[in-house]
Amino acid sequence: xxxxxxxxxxxxxxxxxxxxxxxxxxxxxxxxxxxxxxxxxxxxxxxxxxxxxxxxxxxxxxxxxxxxxxxxxxxxxxxxxxxxxxxxxxxxxxxxxxxxxxxxxxxxxxxxxxxxxxxxxxxxxxxxxxxxxxxxxxxxxxxxxxxxxxxxxxxxxxxxxxxxxxxxxxxxxxxxxxxxxxxxxxxxxxxxxxxxxxxxxxxxxxxxxxxxxxxxxxxxxxxxxxxxxxxxxxxxxxxxxxxxxxxxxxxxxxxxxxxxxxxxxxxxxxxxxxxxxxxxxxxxxxxxxxxxxxxxxxxxxxxxxxxxxxxxxxxxxxxxxxxxxxxxxxxxxxxxxxxxxxxxxxxxxxxxxxxxxxxxxxxxxxxxxxxxxxxxxxxxxxxxxxxxxxxxxxxxxxxxxxx
Amino acid sequence: xxxxxxxxxxxxxxxxxxxxxxxxxxxxxxxxxxxxxxxxxxxxxxxxxxxxxxxxxxxxxxxxxxxxxxxxxxxxxxxxxxxxxxxxxxxxxxxxxxxxxxxxxxxxxxxxxxxxxxxxxxxxxxxxxxxxxxxxxxxxxxxxxxxxxxxxxxxxxxxxxxxxxxxxxxxxxxxxxxxxxxxxxxxxxxxxxxxxxxxxxxxxxxxxxxxxxxxxxxxxxxxxxxxxxx
Numbered sequence: 001x002x003x004x005x006x007x008x009x010x011x012x013x014x015x016x017x018x019x020x021x022x023x024x025x026x027x028x029x030x031x032x033x034x035x036x037x038x039x040x041x042x043x044x045x046x047x048x049x050x051x052x053x054x055x056x057x058x059x060x061x062x063x064x065x066x067x068x069x070x071x072x073x074x075x076x077x078x079x080x081x082x083x084x085x086x087x088x089x090x091x092x093x094x095x096x097x098x099x100x101x102x103x104x105x106x107x108x109x110x111x112x113x114x115x116x117x118x119x120x121x122x123x124x125x126x127x128x129x130x131x132x133x134x135x136x137x138x139x140x141x142x143x144x145x146x147x148x149x150x151x152x153x154x155x156x157x158x159x160x161x162x163x164x165x166x167x168x169x170x171x172x173x174x175x176x177x178x179x180x181x182x183x184x185x186x187x188x189x190x191x192x193x194x195x196x197x198x199x200x201x202x203x204x205x206x207x208x209x210x211x212x213x214x215x216x217x218x219x220x221x222x223x224x225x226x227x228x229x230x231x232x233x234x235x236x237x238x239x240x241x242x243x244x245x246x247x248x249x250x251x252x253x254x255x256x257x258x259x260x261x262x263x264x265x266x267x268x269x270x271x272x273x274x275x276x277x278x279x280x281x282x283x284x285x286x287x288x289x290x291x292x293x294x295x296x297x298x299x300x301x302x303x304x305x306x307x308x309x310x311x312x313x314x315x316x317x318x319x320x321x322x323x324x325x326x327x328x329x330x331x332x333x334x335x336x337x338x339x340x341x342x343x344x345x346x347x348x349x350x351x352x353x354x355x356x357x358x359x360x361x362x363x364x365x366x367x368x369x370x371x372x373x374x375x376x377x378x379x380x381x382x383x384x385x386x387x388x389x390x391x392x393x394x395x396x397x398x399x400x401x402x403x
Numbered sequence: 404x405x406x407x408x409x410x411x412x413x414x415x416x417x418x419x420x421x422x423x424x425x426x427x428x429x430x431x432x433x434x435x436x437x438x439x440x441x442x443x444x445x446x447x448x449x450x451x452x453x454x455x456x457x458x459x460x461x462x463x464x465x466x467x468x469x470x471x472x473x474x475x476x477x478x479x480x481x482x483x484x485x486x487x488x489x490x491x492x493x494x495x496x497x498x499x500x501x502x503x504x505x506x507x508x509x510x511x512x513x514x515x516x517x518x519x520x521x522x523x524x525x526x527x528x529x530x531x532x533x534x535x536x537x538x539x540x541x542x543x544x545x546x547x548x549x550x551x552x553x554x555x556x557x558x559x560x561x562x563x564x565x566x567x568x569x570x571x572x573x574x575x576x577x578x579x580x581x582x583x584x585x586x587x588x589x590x591x592x593x594x595x596x597x598x599x600x601x602x603x604x605x606x607x608x609x610x611x612x613x614x615x616x617x618x619x620x621x622x623x624x625x626x627x628x629x630x631x632x633x
Contacts, residue, residue: 075462
């Protein structure tokens with residue numbers, strides 16, 4: 001066995017890889033609850049790829065057969081319902097896990113120097129994930145798929161000069177139809193997952209270069225022992241592998257409860273209206289997006305002008321890219337030592353939640369004032385952060401991590 | 404402090420949800436045990452009263468045998484349409500959509516996914532809500548589906564009622580039996596819209612129990628490995 005390993009190691013750095021990324025990768029010992037979601041996001045990605053392969057084997061990307069083939073999976077394919085429910089539940093859980101993972105970054109300042117690229121790569125992953133979810137949402141070709149597809153491609157169509165051409169390119173035709181399903185399937189099953197796989201790899205490579213941040217927002221590499229290892233670090237394997245296995249257990253319990261007992265989550269994970277086949281002549285009473293994109297939809301609707309609305313949407317999505325340079329607190333990164341910043345993060349989260357709720361409601365003039373109010377709060381976070389972070393009161397930051 | 408803030412965040416986020424007002428007529432919730440005998444009874448009633456016009460195309464006949472435990476004899480006698488129905492084919496009516504449109508103004512919809520789309524409360528309330536309305540071509544109207552094209556085929560059972568609910572003509576069964584029968588039909592429609600529910604309910608406890616044991620063991624392992632970390 002050791003002979004074989006030596007043979008491999010001469011040709012491929014297997015032992016070296018395992019050492020550098022697992023047994024001798026030192027992570028801070030004070031990770032808390034929030035640090036489960038990185039590994040869980042990877043788990044959900046694998047779940048989506050595996051179930052996606054099975055779905056792809058039974059799905060037919062044409063306007064006349066797509067809806068029926070999905071029902072074929074639900075009714076006739078052995079265990080097809082399980083595979084599809086895992087995939088649809090996985091889509092929503094991917095966003096739950098990623099949103100919690102991102103919120104962790106906000107809370108503990110994980111985007112701050114030297115982790116700017118780590119943050120940006122992560123944010124590109126999030127944007128790819130939104131695209132992935134959107135393409136996947138159109139594929140079952142229910143009536144919500146159809147009209148959702150119509151609305152989003154028409155947003156592309158509002159781009160000045162090249163919009164019409166771009167929208168036609170995206171649809172593959174003048175409207176949503178078989179050509180749209182063909183290319184969306186190519187994007188959903190090949191292009192975006194491929195991008196995601198590469199980006200996830202880059203994300204992990206960047207993480208292992210900078211080392212993990214921790215709830216105290218201080219660098220464990222500033223305090224090395226005589227052996228050159230961080231005093232507050234513990235090897236990722238076995239410590240965090242076994243801890244993450246426990247996290248996976250808890251996650252799978254929650255995930256299975258949804259898959260087995262509430263797979264549509266009362267219309268939140270699988271929309272009721274999508275059980276009518278796509279019908280170009282029948283507009284749904286309200287076209288509202290899936291919950292994970294709803295905050296952005298609320299922002300879009302909060303602005304009466306279409307072009308300005310799309311600009312707002314664009315700015316809202318790109319704003320967090322600049323976070324590493326907007327936060328300028330010289331003394332501390334983590335909310336543990338920044339009470340004012342904590343309040344700001346909480347306001348940001350509440351704004352996103354309320355905007356998400358508004359985004360899922362039928363369009364109504366009554367909801368415009370709250371939508372605009374929370375839209376201002378959302379942008380307020382990014383606009384005020386550079387100023388507040390410089391002068392905010394900061395509690396004394398400890399030298400070493402606290403358990 | 405931190406915990407309080409997060410609680411406040413949750414409450415603030417959830418508050419608008421509570422404020423949503425329901426619109427439309429009040430829907431009634433059926434109370435049935437979602438089990439095989441209930442669904443089989445619903446299937447029998449569906450075949451008797453609905454299956455002349457409404458297909459259930461996603462459900463193959465033999466599913467009632469393999470999934471619901473119906474005997475082959477009952478299946479043939481009570482459910483299967485006589486002309487050329489095959490065990491491994493879907494439950495499709497013989498009425499042609501073209502004729503149906505001519506007779507009713509609109510072809511009766513396939514009901515496979517109806518419970519998905521409408522919800523069981525809507526279906527149950529709809530079945531209970533027909534009333535006499537001479538202004539309609541069929542002579543009947545429905546509280547939850549105004550101007551419905553479907554004639555009240557349930558009238559011989561339920562009797563005929565006026566808009567205010569007063570009895571115009573008595574039906575062949577008591578109101579209690581009728582109510583019960585409509586709940587059976589609703590259970591059948593719920594089953595047909597997602598047959599996996601039976602299977603999910605039966606494997607669910609085992610899956611969760613396995614995962615709970617797995618998680619407890621994983622926690623014990625974590626504790627053991629982390630013993631020396633302070």
